[in-house]
Amino acid sequence: MQIVRALEELRAIVSEWKRNGLSVGFVPTMGALHEGHLSLMRLSVSQCDRSVASIYVNPTQFAPHEDLDSYPRQEQADMHALESVGCDLVFCPDAALMYPEGEETRVSVPDMGSKLEGQFRPHFFGGVATVVTKLFNQVRPDKAYFGEKDYQQVQIIRRMVTDLSMPIDIVAGETKRAADGLALSSRNTYLTPEERQIAPSLKAALHRAAIRMRNGTLPGEAISEAVETLERAGFAKVEYIEAVNPATLDPVPSQLPDHPCRLIAAAWMGKTRLIDNIPV
Numbered sequence: 001m002q003i004v005r006a007l008e009e010l011r012a013i014v015s016e017w018k019r020n021g022l023s024v025g026f027v028p029t030m031g032a033l034h035e036g037h038l039s040l041m042r043l044s045v046s047q048c049d050r051s052v053a054s055i056y057v058n059p060t061q062f063a064p065h066e067d068l069d070s071y072p073r074q075e076q077a078d079m080h081a082l083e084s085v086g087c088d089l090v091f092c093p094d095a096a097l098m099y100p101e102g103e104e105t106r107v108s109v110p111d112m113g114s115k116l117e118g119q120f121r122p123h124f125f126g127g128v129a130t131v132v133t134k135l136f137n138q139v140r141p142d143k144a145y146f147g148e149k150d151y152q153q154v155q156i157i158r159r160m161v162t163d164l165s166m167p168i169d170i171v172a173g174e175t176k177r178a179a180d181g182l183a184l185s186s187r188n189t190y191l192t193p194e195e196r197q198i199a200p201s202l203k204a205a206l207h208r209a210a211i212r213m214r215n216g217t218l219p220g221e222a223i224s225e226a227v228e229t230l231e232r233a234g235f236a237k238v239e240y241i242e243a244v245n246p247a248t249l250d251p252v253p254s255q256l257p258d259h260p261c262r263l264i265a266a267a268w269m270g271k272t273r274l275i276d277n278i279p280v
């Protein structure tokens, strides 16, 4: 597995692969890798001739009060993990490469990016769209892999790729969970042992709401019960639980019981913000 920090070197290697007719898969990450990231890399390895991961903690997707400085970093362990699942190249750019002196260009997906997460993290999807565009231009993959754990992110990247005619196939991988149901996340390391015990109730509450909705309960009622359950379980604040159209992320109309629907949620467990989502 090659570890590359310079853009020229990355370009030379990928160009050589392309000259040889090899397909290139790409998994962008912020490091602190877990089974969720590795499952995406395995998918890439199974579908593409060569697979690239990137590790870059992107400052523009963090607000000033968020955890950019304390975000977990463990490059050595990440390299071993990526190598063990067949990754061919890890790209680790630095800030000077990603945001060169005088930089000002931004990519935004303003409507989709202002829903759900965007209501609480208005800076977030602009930062994601910008860094993913840069990474796509640097790596030039044929396919790129994103986790359904960040469901809104996948839909926003799909929108962006369509709108900007990027010649990249976006593949979504399913959410990987701990045995007790908690969605794996690099930020789970922030949880205290007590918080870690309660955290799986987020998935459990979504699951129960989904079953109730499938049995005819209106979304508003099923969601209210889920919010109450989480608050009683010890969640500090439920920022949102919404039943949305999986493609547009618009709220599903409550008078139509038979429509495609996804439940998406964010809630604070102590000082840790958890997100999760499930299909109904």
Ligand code: AMP
Residues within 6 Å of the ligand: 028, 029, 030, 031, 035, 036, 037, 039, 040, 145, 146, 147, 148, 149, 150, 173, 174, 175, 176, 177, 183, 184, 185, 186
């Ligand atoms: P991050 O390092 O948090 O930016 O995540 C990099 C990629 O891994 C994104 O496409 C995430 O959606 C994906 N990912 C994170 N957690 C999980 C998980 N539990 N299951 C599947 N994919 C995940």
